[in-house]
Amino acid sequence: MVSGEAATGSLESLVTLGQSISGAISTLTTTVMGLQTSMTGVQTDLAGVQSNLAGMKGDLAGVQSDLAGMKGDLASMKIDLARLRSDVFTMKEELEASIRALETDIRSVRSDLLSTRADLMSRMDRIQDKLSAVTDDLTVNYAAAMKSERLARNSLEEARDLSDQVNAMQIQLRRISAKVFGPDELH
Numbered sequence: 001m002v003s004g005e006a007a008t009g010s011l012e013s014l015v016t017l018g019q020s021i022s023g024a025i026s027t028l029t030t031t032v033m034g035l036q037t038s039m040t041g042v043q044t045d046l047a048g049v050q051s052n053l054a055g056m057k058g059d060l061a062g063v064q065s066d067l068a069g070m071k072g073d074l075a076s077m078k079i080d081l082a083r084l085r086s087d088v089f090t091m092k093e094e095l096e097a098s099i100r101a102l103e104t105d106i107r108s109v110r111s112d113l114l115s116t117r118a119d120l121m122s123r124m125d126r127i128q129d130k131l132s133a134v135t136d137d138l139t140v141n142y143a144a145a146m147k148s149e150r151l152a153r154n155s156l157e158e159a160r161d162l163s164d165q166v167n168a169m170q171i172q173l174r175r176i177s178a179k180v181f182g183p184d185e186l187h
Contacts, residue, residue: 010127011127014120014123014124014127017120018120021113021116025109025113028109032102032106035098035102039095039099042091042095046088046091049084049088053081053084056077056081
């Protein structure tokens with residue numbers, strides 16, 4: 001049989017566990033939002049890079065008239081552009097890998113949350129069953145105590161009635177003795 005204090009302690013432990021899980025979910029949500037903000041920044045940077053590339057193409061059209069004097073600069077720009085494209089491609093691959101990893105983590109967390117929820121529901125069901133058993137035990141014990149109290153009262157009343165009968169019989173015996181032996185012989 002589980003005491004009320006132990007059941008209350010178990011419920012408090014479950015509430016504490018639920019609060020811890022809620023905190024972990026909040027932290028994960030904040031992290032996901034931060035990653036989304038970072039992705040937005042990267043997209044903005046990519047748009048800026050694309051804008052820069054468009055500006056460079058415009059400059060190339062103007063530079064073509066001075067092509068003879070600027071061949072070295074053009075070769076340098078081509079190298080820089082190739083590096084930039086390579087960097088953008090690398091960043092894109094890294095970002096896609098990070099997004100895939102994040103999606104995997106989110107699926108894992110969802111799975112863990114569902115498992116934790118099922119565990120909590122199972123534990124709550126077990127606690128409810130134990131509380132029901134305690135309630136049943138208390139009801140049975142209370143009924144037994146009430147029955148014992150009634151029996152004790154009845155026994156007490158029977159003892160009083162018997163005492164009254166014995167007293168009445170003693171009085172009758174004294175009267176009979178007084179009649180038979182006389183009043184002086186009673187002492």
